[in-house]
Amino acid sequence: MDWVSRIAEERIREAIERGELRNLPGEGKPLEIEDLSHVPEDLRTAYIMMRNAGIVPEEVQLAKETVTLADLLRMCRTDEERADIRKKLNERRLRLRLLMEQRGWYGAAAWDTYGERIEKRLGGDEA
Template sequence: MDILEKIAEEKIREAIENGEFKNLPGKGKPLNLEDLSTVPEDLRMGYKIMKNAGVVPEEMQLQKEILSLHDLLNCCHDDQERELLKKKLSEKMLRFNSLMEKRKMPGTSAFRTYQSKLYDKFNR
């Protein structure tokens, strides 16, 4: 155990003895762990920071919009409205594909893995 670990352990012991951990918010409740297994490991920290800052990556926003448009298309019975939705969907898909292509870096398997998972999710 190095010096920093010893100092940290001592500080934790002191806090426990002083009762500083007794009334923490969320005490006795399960932890809310996020499932980031579909995000490549090298992108997880960046996405976590963006999420904590309240920023949604553009590709995530486009994903939501594309899925919503798919749902609307499935429920739509009006031909004019259907054509309008198809046009919007096509524009969103083009933007998404363009965005993903720009972010693609040669030789990065993380991108290819993430891209294939996104495509699989869209084509269900």
């Protein structure tokens, strides 16, 4: 055991003795172990911190915006509204496609298999 672990264990033991760890949320309940096998090991801490802060990757945010704009486009009543939303939608789709190309997703086997379905689901063919 390294010195950092020893200090941490000692501080935890002292806090238990002082009663500082009583009545905490989740006390007596099993820990929920999250499966992070899909996240590279060196990125897990950053992933958890970003998730807990409510930060999502740009491509996820763009995908959500794309779906929202596609829904709005279907509900437009005037050509002027439609043109404005279509412009925003095309900008988001282009940015999303560029991000995915930069990350190498378009050449990936998974993208070859599921890419068309993903784009349809995001409203790519409906607007």
